[in-house]
Amino acid sequence: MFSKSCEYGMRAVIYVAKQTSLGNKTSVKEIASATNSPEAFTGKILQKLTKNNIIDSIKGPYGGFLIYEEKTKTIKLSQIVEIIDGDKIYTGCGLGLKECNAKNPCPIHDKFIDIRSSLKSMLETTTVYDLLKSETGEDKILQLKR
Amino acid sequence: MFSKSCEYGMRAVIYVAKQTSLGNKTSVKEIASATNSPEAFTGKILQKLTKNNIIDSIKGPYGGFLIYEEKTKTIKLSQIVEIIDGDKIYTGCGLGLKECNAKNPCPIHDKFIDIRSSLKSMLETTTVYDLLKSETGEDKILQLKR
DNA sequence: CTTATAAAAGATATTTTTATCTTTTATAAG
């Protein structure tokens, strides 16, 4: 459904949000390890998310990544997906036909539109804050391993 | 959603079915051109579909690919997807977490399950015959260009 | 049996995605 990059990115944002909520800045190394993602590659993705103003970063000693709680309420999953995977999840025919549209639909057009629009609406209605809330609790899998 | 290979494969099967219903065997070359897919690559995919008994092939002069109408009623889209893309569309967490399941769900687990199960059921309830029916008509895009 | 045709099989090439490694830049603290 999503690219690996995108999965890493979503996990990273959730982790950064959690750490910020605990009062910590967190490093690439820590994020990668906590989210089970390759370190350098995760660094690249964090760069992209920072450039696109999803998370903030601070260079140098005591630096790291963070995202303020107020902001988590405004960042939708769809934005993260769009930044990393682009719009390919929203556009295009299920059979990969360029000429496919409502007026001249491919055989699975309608069913496909339905499924994709529910995916889209899921991504557009879920904020990082929502994810964060659902991740509070002792046994949650994105929590920092100790 | 699906890999390019899978899109080529689905288009190819629909085209072969249509041609068979018109009483024609059809070649890799014709299939590729009619479905706007790369020829040699489509050949590989047709090989796979033949080995997996989705379509039939006949070598030599007057040979080609075909799928009998009776069979189109038994072949589900899900089978084609499974053969080409495997089960990755059915399994795995939206965030790519290995530990994610109903007992220890990731933040988007439930919503993701819903969307995927509707995709799954779409693929499992749509037969090649269904697609074929919806593709009969003068203006349909998968029809042979003349 | 020979020839022509078309798929199957195998080898190789290209592109994209994923991943790592190195150098540069910013900054906090002494």
Add this chain to the structure above:
DNA sequence: CTTATAAAAGATAAAAATATCTTTTATAAG
């Protein structure tokens, strides 16, 4: 100002997906 730290930026590498090219096999028709 120097040093240590951590992200940013750039270069390179590895793996996977997509694509092509060549050789082999099967078979219909003369």
